Amino acid sequence: MTKLLIHGVHVPGSALFFISLQYPLLLLTLSPAYATQTKHFINCGSSNSINYVTRNFVGDASSDSVSFTKQNTSILSSNESSSVSAIYNTARIFRSPSSRYVLDRTGKGTHIVRLHFFPFASTSNLSEAVFNVSVNGLTLLSTFQVPSTTNSPVVEEFFLSINRTKFVIYFSPQGSSFAFINALEVFLVPDGFIPDSAPNVRTVYRINVGGDEVTPADDSLWRSWDPDDNYIDVPNAAQNSTHYGRVLNYQDDLDKYLASEQVYQTAKVMSVNFTNGKLYRNTTWSFKANANARHLVRVHFCDFISPSPNTVHFNLYFYRNFTELIDPYGKNGFRVQAVPFHYDFLVKPGSSGLVKISIGLLNASIYQQAYLNGLEIMEIIGSWDSNYMPSEKDNHNVGLIIALVSGSITLLCIFGFAAIFVCKYRKPKKTDMPVWTPLPAFRGGSKLTEQTTHGSAVPNFHLGLNIPLAEVHFSTNYFNEKLLIGSGGFGNVYRGTLRDGTKVAVKRSQPGSGQGFSEFQTELTVLSKIRHRHLVSLIGYCAERLEMILVYEFMEKGSLRDHLYNSDFPFLAWKQRLEICIGAARGLNYLHKGVAGGIIHRDIKSTNILLDENYVAKVADFGLSKLGPLDQSQTHVSTAVKGTFGYFDPEYFMTQQLTEKSDVYSFGVVLLEVLCARPSIDPLLPREQANLAEWGITCIKNGNIDKIVDPVLAGQINPNSLRKYGEVAEKCLQEEGKERPSMRDVLLDLEFALQLQQTALKRKIYGDSATGSSPVFTLSNVRKLPSSSAAMIEEEGVATEGMYSCEMSMSEVFPR
Missing domain, CATH: 1.20.5 (Single alpha-helices involved in coiled-coils or other helix-helix interfaces)
Incomplete structure (x- = not known):
């Protein structure tokens, strides 16, 4: 039987690498009894009907439900091949820019749309065709071209939300070229098949993990599922397991269509074992993805592995920044085995454009196992063009x-x-849609913000910062996807240019983003009354037509985290890192002491420290900020816990009492990040190293701080500067807030560490702090300088895309 290529699925080469994510299972709306009551199977360029894999493809020239533009020709293969279906022996060719098919009686709901292409031998060289494909203003394929080297048909598959009775698909040749298509499928799928958060997607990968290829003949929706062998990083880390013929215990009708039965009857299973003398506790699959697009990732499970119910549970990882416990009997409440279930995630790859998905054991017991049955990766292709008008x-x-x-x-x-x-x-549900952004992200959902109760998103703040929506549209070219530079808890972020030439970063709220009116109002309130060299500055806001938009100056060099982990960004020398930490400390000190009443940031992390064109650090993202104690009789603010995992002040977490020292603790984690260039939480590391704060303190106390330094800094750090820096971090990370220094003390100590790095000294400072050939220094010409922040330098700040990458917010876990 012909093997169809779902374009992008059969990527040759070895396993690939990736970046970032977020949270758990989305329970889809159950559908009534499903039948493909609206369907079109079209044999293009022909008047003949052909049966292909239990479907009757009707010739477009004879169908009464299909029409197409007159500026076209049909073409027949000059060398019909028995290795492909007869639907690939004809094609419809379009040469007009406005060429289209029109399908009547399409029906409303989510449809599978499949476009079949095969460049057979003919009088026209089909492999030279370059064209766009769109549906009612939504671009499906851009400058598409079928490789001449392919020996198999290429199938482009989409899930589209269609709410019109006519389905119009456009084929637009590029330049002097032309467009063609061999066959077309459009049919309805069950309600709830694709979540509302991703209404229009393109299939990129569909993988049968642990099994063979599943052909369209063996799938209820005629899909192809590929083996996982080309994508697994270490094949020996897990083994194939098959249970063909096993009766599946479906919990609802929808689950019967989400994946082929064969997918749920095969799996990759890993257990604690030594292979070639190496202990494997994780199995990882890697996939190439579009770095500039969001993706819907669907992970399929079915437990036929456990010897009995509730005996096997394990972790699911995305890269190294998110862990989800897979416990079908505890979390999903199943009482029997062989129950198919799935998890959905929204994913935004980083600049490397690679996705890593892993399963891992909870402990090293020989009885522990982990498994994966299938996975799908679908690229979200945008929204319908609101400017589209019928011809x-x-x-x-x-x-x-x-x-x-x-x-x-x-x-x-x-x-x-x-x-x-x-x-x-209602309380936040664990079934809300998860979101994966370039860093550990907030938990998304369908929660609407208070904007829906106002004529505009916010009351009039009378700040003199209001920017008309028309100006925002101009600066971003109507939120052009090409200008999208990031997304975070609040929404998407676009690069823009105002009419006066000012470069800006435009942060736009979006439904289901996890943050909304309260964060928008908080950021406006905070940024409108502060101005400091080391705090980002707000240019303006827009609150028209239920929009919530914040406009900042654009930060040229990205976030601190970008430069620590992202190889595409320039390397930071130790002196630069110290100066960045000092700048951030000055900004925080101003927040705590330079504003009436004081402001507690509540979400200090490396993604919220931004760098301008001169690498001057600025603290960003004040959506979770809180006004500090109103008078000296108060020591804290009682509030629900919000922030980012890995940066939480443990005292705040336990007592829900927020103080300035909570920011100090988070800043201490950042100091270790800067020193070690690793995430605050890394679940794939050994348990004692997974939490950066705990591991860093242990190493500092044991005198092993030099063992955790970023390898690229080898030979750069004066050991006395390193010792002082470690002391500062250790003080910040004390469990009790009263034991931590103020931000002003942190600032003074960091400035002292910089002096130690810069000043040539003649004798030892800390006794054994410098040994061997290391430089030996003395304190004779060094003095502690007062913080320059005391002058409260106030000037415009700038913002950048780095501020919009966000980590997992606790706002859904601990409501405000």
Whole structure:
């Protein structure tokens, strides 16, 4: 049987590497009994009907439900091959820029759309065709070209949310080229098949883990599933396990369609074992992905591995920044084995464009196992073009479109108010949609913000910072996807340029982003009353048409974390790192002491320390900030815990009493990040090293601080500067807040560490702190200088995409 290539799935080469993520299972809405009541299977360029894998592909020239533009030709293969289906022996060729197919009676809901391409031998060289494909204004393929070297058909597959009775698909040749298609499929899938957070996606990978290829004939929706062998990093770390014929205990009708039965009857299974003398406790798969797009990642499980229910549970990892416990019997409440279930994640790859997914054991017991049955990676391809209008030939649908739009607006208003009521009185559910951004991310969901209750998103702050929405649209070219530079808890971030030439970063809220009105209002309130060289500055905001938009000056050099972990960014020398830490400390000291009442940031981390074109550090992202104690009789602010895992002040976490010393603790974690160039939490490391704060303190106390230094800094750090720096970090990370220094003391000590690094001295400072050939220094010409922050230098700050990468927020776990 012909092997179809789902374009992008069969990527040759070895396993690849990737970056970043976030949270758990999305329970999809159950559908009523499903039947493909609306379906189109089209044999393009022909008047003949052909049966192919239990589907009847009707010739487009004879179908009464299909029409296409007249500027086209049909073409027949000059060398019909028995190795491919007859649907690949004809094609429809388009040469006009406005060429299109129109399918009637499509139905409303999520549809699978498959485009079949095969450049057979003919009078026209089909492999030279370069063209775009779009649907009602939504681009599916851009400058698409089928390689001439392919010997198999290429199938591009999409899941599209279609709410129109006519389905119009455009083929637009590029330049003097042309477009072609061999076959076309459009049919409805069950309700809830694709989450609302990702309404339009393109299939990139569909993997049957631990099993053979699954062909369309063995799948209820005629999908192809590829073996995982080309994507697993260490093949010996897990073994294939098959249980063909095993009866599956589906919990609802929808689950029967989410994956082929063969996918749930095969798995890769790992257990504690030595292979070639090496102990494997994780199995990892790596995938190439579009670095500039978000992806829906669906992970499939079915437990036929456990000897009995509730005996096997394990961890699922995305890269090294997120762990999800897979415990079907405890978390999902299953009482029997062989129950198919899945987890959905929204994923935004980093600049490397690589995705790593791992399963790992909870401990080293020989009875522990972990397994994975299947996974899918689907690229989110955007939203429908709001500027799309029907052509003159479609004018008879204008009334229908207007009616649909009007009805949709009414329904949105009704559902919006209902959602506010539900969200206000319900606790966050663990079934909310997770989001994976370039760093450990917040937990997303469908929660609406208070913006839905206002004519605009916020009341009039009278700040003189209001920017018209038209100006925002101009600066971002109507939020052009090409200008998207990041996404975070609040929403997407775009690079922009105002009419006066000022470069800006535009942070736009989006539904389901996990942060909303309260964060928007907090950031406005804080940034409107502070101004400091080492704090980002707000240029303005926009609150028109239910939009919540914040506009900052653009930060040229990204975030501190970018330069510590991202190989695409320039390497930071030790002196630069010290200066960056000092700048951030000055900004925090100003927040704590330079503003009436004081402000506690509450989310200090390396992604929220930004660098301008001169590598001047600025503290960013004040959406979680809190006003400190109002008078001297108060020592803390009682508030629910929010922030980022790995940076939490343990005292704040236990007591929910927030103080300035909570920021000091988080800053101590940042100091270790700067020194070690590793994440605050790394679940793939040995247990004693997984938490950077705990591991760093242990090494400092044991006199092994030199063992944890970033290897690229070898030979750069004066040992006396290193010793002082370690002391500062250790003080910041004391468990009790009263034992930690103030930010002003931290600042003075860091300035002293910089002096030790810069000043040539003649004798030892700390006795055994410098040994062997290391430089030997004395304190004779060094004095502690008062912090320059005492002058409260106030000037414009700038912002950058680094501020918008965010880590897992506790706002959904611990409601405010």
